[in-house]
Every structure is written in structure tokens, then in C-alpha cells.
Amino acid sequence: MARRLLGADSATVFNMQEPEEETPNQEYKVSSCEQRLISEIEYRLERSPVDESGEEVQYGDLPVENGVAPFFEMKLKHYKIFEGMPVTFSCRVAGTPKxxxxxxxxxxxxxPKSDHYTIQRDLNGTCSLHTTASTLDDDGNYTILAANPQGRISCTGRLMVQAVNQRGRSPRSPSGHPHARRPRSRSRDSGDENEPIQERFFRPHFLQAPGDLTVQEGKLCRMDCKVSGLPTPDLSWQLDGKPIRPDSAxxxxxxxxxxxxxxIEPVTSRDAGIYTCIATNxxxxxxxxxxxxxxAKEAHKPPVFIEKxxxxxxxxxxxxRLECRVSGVPPPQIFWKKENESLTHSTDRVSMHQDHHGYICLLIQGATKEDAGWYTVSAKNEAGIVSCTARLDVYTQWHHQPQSTKPKKVRPSASRYAALSDQGLDIKAAFQPEANPSHLTLNAGLVESEDL
Incomplete structure (x- = not known):
């Protein structure tokens, strides 16, 4: 039937079939860009969890030895329609179990309870998705995912919904010509209708998005996302609904x-809140x-000696045993020096210890005259450094003492004190009474003899 449409300054005449005579689902071939987007969607869906609500098929403890992974006997097709028209996607899937x-x-x-879409499944494996009146929001990629214990498979059909302009339906190119123009977006001016415009639009879709984050104050925070869409979407960020402007941080x-x-670097307490990323095209x-x-950032405290x-x-x-106790936040690093020489590592005879309570110890097993001198211990953290120094004297035992004043036992071997831990124990408490030479007064720093 021929129908004449009269405009303000022009007239257009074209043939239009009655609804019962037309084929509403006009197929077309997707571009390579669209195919890449479809492949990305299918790859992600085949590896993501799904909502099982409303699914009538339930798997018990079924044997899987003779199972067959799902496969498509007929796949979804791609369609191009005008808004307001019905559309049906259908395919046929098989597999064991169902x-x-x-x-x-x-x-x-x-x-499955959607008011806009009707989902059906026949006994022969034909599955369909139908809507009676398409809108511009229905434009997009429709994917069916089939799954059983043997595996998952998916296929996608592209639906292109063309707008109907104010003068009536736009003329269709014969047999879904791939170079057919898509009517302009409703947001553009309706003038200059002969101006070439982009053939297809895709709403933005996030392929990757971060979850909630916890970051320590002063550290770096990074939020990564990946979005698809045609034309390429513009991204904007908001914090608690307010736009974020780029600056030094x-x-x-x-x-x-x-x-x-x-x-965001460095992160401050003002950066906490709800972040929203908006992609628009x-x-x-x-x-x-x-x-x-x-x-909250941990408060730093410089080291301080509780016991020097x-x-x-x-x-x-x-x-x-040379020992002291130090505190600081964070726990400080400990460095030992003898005179001007650093003690960098422990040996079997001279070992360095520290525990979680701040006790620090330099243990010398079997002191010699070479061990005498000034010892310095330093404690350092991000907030500061502190040091203290003490003198170690090593005395020679008197060799002309009366027999009755000599120790009853030989001097303790190093192995006797190898079990001493870093818990701040007094080394003298480990001696047996008879093992302490009664003629030595260590605190006085003198060697006495009954002969003197």
C-alpha cells in the first residue's frame, strides 16, 4: 500500500507493508567490533556465577560418566527492527543431562519473572525470548547460557532497535543492507536529516570494576575499571555524589x-566515602x-630506653650479658657497635638477641680481654634514633690464691648458658652457688685475695 507523508517543506513517498505481511525480525550481519564485544560478554558469562532462582531443572547426584556437555543445534540470530515492533530470539540447545x-x-x-520479556522452552530444546513491543532501551546484546555438570556454552544475538522519527517511519534499506543508516539519537536536532551519522550505538557496559577497598592513610589507592560501548564512553568519577577534579593527589x-x-596518593581521611564511576555515550x-x-595512620613514637x-x-x-630495654612505634631496628666497629651478625660466642617486649641483649660466651671496651646500642625507627653506651671490663683471675678459696668446680662451659633466651634474665642467676668464685666481687670491679 502506498502512503504519502506530508512535511512542512518536503514530501516522501515509500511502500510500507501491513504488519501481518512483514517479517518483524529483519536479520543483519554484525561488524567485527560488535563481534569482539559479543565475545567478551560470552567469555565473562561462561565463567561467572548465575542467579539460580526460577530455574526448574535441578541436578541431584546424577552419574556424569555418560553426560554430554551442552551444545547448540541452532544459534541465535541478529535482528534489526523499529521501536514498537515485536521481536523473538530463539535457538535450540541439547545436552545430557538437560x-x-x-x-x-x-x-x-x-x-524469568520479567514483565517485559517472555521466556519459553519447548520439549525439543527450543528456547525463546520474546517481547511484544520493543523500545530503544531494548537495543543491545542478548545472550543465552546453557549449563549442566559437563560444562557451559553460550551464544549471543544482537538486537538493533531503530527510532521512528516525528515524520513517520524511516525508509528501510532492502534486505538489511549492512550500510543502512541508523536514525539519529533523539537527543540530536531533527534537522539535516541527510547528514551521515554513525550506524550503530552501544550503551556503555563495564567489563571490569573494583569492589570495596580499605587503604591505610598516607598510602596509594588505585581503582581500575574497563568499559565497552560505541561511541567510546566518557568516564567521570564522583565521591559521595560530588564530581572529583584531577589535582596533585x-x-x-x-x-x-x-x-x-x-x-589517589597519598590517601587522606577526606578521601573516604562512596565512589561512583559513570560511563556515558x-x-x-x-x-x-x-x-x-x-x-587511620598509626601514630609514630621515637625510640626511648626504658632500661639502659x-x-x-x-x-x-x-x-x-649486656642488656637493656627500648620502646618505640613502630618497633625500632637495633644496631650494636664495639668501639667504632659495627657488630653485624651473631656468632657461636657473641650473639645478639631481642624479643617482642623490647628486651635487647648482647651475650658473650666466655669473655676474653679482647672483648673489653665500650659498647653502644642504637635503636632507630621512622620517628627517630636513640643510643646508649656502657663499658665492659674483663678481669684476669688471681693465680696465687690459697687452695681453699679456689672454685670447687671448673668454670662453666659456654654450653651451660646456651639455653639462655632473650627474656631479660640475669646471667648471674644462672650460676650455682659453688660455681661462683667467692673471691670475685664483680660489682666492685676489684680482685681480692686473702693473701693481700
Whole structure:
């Protein structure tokens, strides 16, 4: 039937079939860019959890030896229609046991209880998704996912919904010509209708998005996301609904692989809140949100000595313990020096110890005259450094003492004190009474004899 449409300054005449004579689902071939997007959606869906609510197929403890993974006997097709027209996606799937079926639009699962879409499944394995009146929001990629214990498989059909302009339906190119123009977005001026415009639009879709984050104050925070869409979407970031502007601490980057990043360094308590990333293009917009929690920075305290090193004297050949106690936040690093020479590592005879309570010890097993001198211990952390110094004297035992004043036992071997731990024990408490030479007064720093 021929129908004349009269405009303000022009007239257009074209043939239009009656609804019962036309084929509403006009097929077309997707571009390579669209195919890449479809492949990304299918790859992600085949590896993501799905909502099982409403699925009538239930698997018990079925034997899987003779099972067959799902496969498509007939796949979904791609369609181009005008808004307001009905459309049906259908395919046929098989597998043993009977696969579960899930439908998705642009990667988002469609509920079987949807008011807009009707989902059906026949006994022969034919599955269909139908809507009686398409809208511009129905434009997108529709994926069916079939799953059973043997595996998962998916296929996708592209639906292109063309707008009907104010003058009536736009003329269709014969047999779904791939170069047919898509009517302009409703947001553009209706003038200059002969101006070439982009053929297809895709709403933004996030392929990668971060979850909630907890970052310590003063550290770096990075939020990465990846979005698809045609034309390429513009991204904006908000904190608690307010736009984030780039500055010295907030940077927005785009890498070559398409990953967008919001980088905050250093993070402060003011950066805590709900972040929203909004992707927008001519086809629409999409967004995701996350919460950033900023952990309080630990207060730094410089090291301080609770107990300092003490000047000590010891008889030649006996063990001696130089010890002190220090505190600080974070726990400080400990450094030992003898005179101007650093003690960098422990040996079997001279060992360095410390515990979680701040006790520090330099243990010398069997002191010699070469061990005498000034010892310095230093404690250092991010907040400061502190040192203390003490003298170690090593005395020679008197060799002309009366027989009755000599020790009843030989001097203790180093192995006797090897079990001493780093718990701040007094080395003298480990001696047996008879093992202590009664003629030595260590605290006085003198050697006495009954002969004198």
C-alpha cells in the first residue's frame, strides 16, 4: 500500500507493508567490533556465577560418566527492527543431562519473572525470548547460557532497535543492507536529516570494576575499571555524589589496553566515602559504586630506653650479658657497635638477641680481654634514633690464691648458658652457688685475695 507523508517543506513517498505481511525480525550481519564485544560478554558469562532462582531443572547426584556437555543445534540470530515492533530470539540447545538455561541482556541476567520479556522452552530444546513491543532501551546484546555438570556454552544475538522519527517511519534499506543508516539519537536536532551519522550505538557496559577497598592513610589507592560501548564512553568519577577534579593527589589515567584508573596518593581521611564511576555515550550510560575505607595512620613514637646499658665487669672466661630495654612505634631496628666497629651478625660466642617486649641483649660466651671496651646500642625507627653506651671490663683471675678459696668446680662451659633466651634474665642467676668464685666481687670491679 502506498502512503504519502506530508512535511512542512518536503514530501516522501515509500511502500510500507501491513504488519501481518512483514517479517518483524529483519536479520543483519554484525561488524567485527560488535563481534569482539559479543565475545567478551560470552567469555565473562561462561565463567561467572548465575542467579539460580526460577530455574526448574535441578541436578541431584546424577552419574556424569555418560553426560554430554551442552551444545547448540541452532544459534541465535541478529535482528534489526523499529521501536514498537515485536521481536523473538530463539535457538535450540541439547545436552545430557538437560541443560539449565539463563538469558542475559548486555551481560545482566534477565529474570524469568520479567514483565517485559517472555521466556519459553519447548520439549525439543527450543528456547525463546520474546517481547511484544520493543523500545530503544531494548537495543543491545542478548545472550543465552546453557549449563549442566559437563560444562557451559553460550551464544549471543544482537538486537538493533531503530527510532521512528516525528515524520513517520524511516525508509528501510532492502534486505538489511549492512550500510543502512541508523536514525539519529533523539537527543540530536531533527534537522539535516541527510547528514551521515554513525550506524550503530552501544550503551556503555563495564567489563571490569573494583569492589570495596580499605587503604591505610598516607598510602596509594588505585581503582581500575574497563568499559565497552560505541561511541567510546566518557568516564567521570564522583565521591559521595560530588564530581572529583584531577589535582596533585587525584589522577585519572587511561592505559592502552582500555583500563581506566583513578589514582589517589597519598590517601587522606577526606578521601573516604562512596565512589561512583559513570560511563556515558550517545546510547546511554552505566555506572558502578564502591566504598573506600581509610584506615587511620598509626601514630609514630621515637625510640626511648626504658632500661639502659650498665657498666659491667666479668672474670676472664666467664659469660657476660649486656642488656637493656627500648620502646618505640613502630618497633625500632637495633644496631650494636664495639668501639667504632659495627657488630653485624651473631656468632657461636657473641650473639645478639631481642624479643617482642623490647628486651635487647648482647651475650658473650666466655669473655676474653679482647672483648673489653665500650659498647653502644642504637635503636632507630621512622620517628627517630636513640643510643646508649656502657663499658665492659674483663678481669684476669688471681693465680696465687690459697687452695681453699679456689672454685670447687671448673668454670662453666659456654654450653651451660646456651639455653639462655632473650627474656631479660640475669646471667648471674644462672650460676650455682659453688660455681661462683667467692673471691670475685664483680660489682666492685676489684680482685681480692686473702693473701693481700
Amino acid at each position: 541443560p539449565k538455561i539463563y538469558w542475559f541482556k548486555d551481560g545482566k541476567q534477565i529474570s 587525584h589522577k585519572m589515567l587511561v592505559r592502552e589496553n582500555g583500563v581506566h584508573s583513578l589514582i 550517545r546510547a546511554g550510560q552505566n555506572s558502578f559504586s564502591l566504598e573506600l575505607v581509610v584506615a 646499658l650498665q657498666n659491667t665487669g666479668v672474670a676472664d672466661g666467664y659469660p657476660v
